[in-house]
Amino acid sequence: MSFERTVILPVDPNTAFTLVTDPERLRRWQTVACRMNLRVSGSYRFTMSPGHHAAGTVTEIEPGRRLVLSWGWECSDTVPPGDSTLYITMEAHAEGIALTLCHERLDAGQSSGHAEGWNHFLDRLVRFAKTGHADPDEWNATPEPADAITAAEASLAALQLVLHHLQEKDLQRPTPCTEFNVSQLVDHLAGSLERLIAFTGRVPAGA
DSSP, rough: EEEEEEEOOOOOSHHHHHHTTTTHHHHHHTTTTTEEOOTTTOOEEEETTEEEEEEEEEEHHHHHHHHEEEEEEOOOOSSOOEEEEEEEEEEEEEEEEEEEEEEESSSSHHHHHHHHHHHHHHHHHHHHHHOOOOOOOOGGGOOSOHHHHHHHHHHHHHHHHHHTTOGGGGTTSSSSSSTHHHHHHHHHHHHHHHHHHHTOOOOOOOO
């Protein structure tokens, strides 16, 4: 079985393609964190919500027209990474671009569950394409994180929602941390993340 839906985005083909491939754009409407090696046979990993990770490989690319991914979920016995296929196509429309998402190779139960998820995220994509921002995503709320990594992902999701809406006029405003204004606190957070990454000895790719 499969899930298929078409939405209309008021953008040009290149912008539509960027919305579904660029990690910075994906983080605005779909993912908490995102890594994508945008080439045929390149891998990707999406943190769709804290503790839930989709992964697979890029199998086809036509910039501005088509993207095909193998799709699955880490630690899943029913739809493991690469077990299903996601087709995203873009065609010209009077109001911009008609983007069609088709998720194939799912059984009846999987199709129903994925339909709920894709409808949720496609609605957010349309809002983001129209306004440049999406509303806070209630799916990213995890009141009782299962482990430290999930807790960190939930914290990241909350920070992204706050920082995304900051404007230049906000940068000198005070914060609950009396020694930092907004600008200084953002710099402090960024510096802390850089130091944590340095401790691991790794460089994140597109994260």
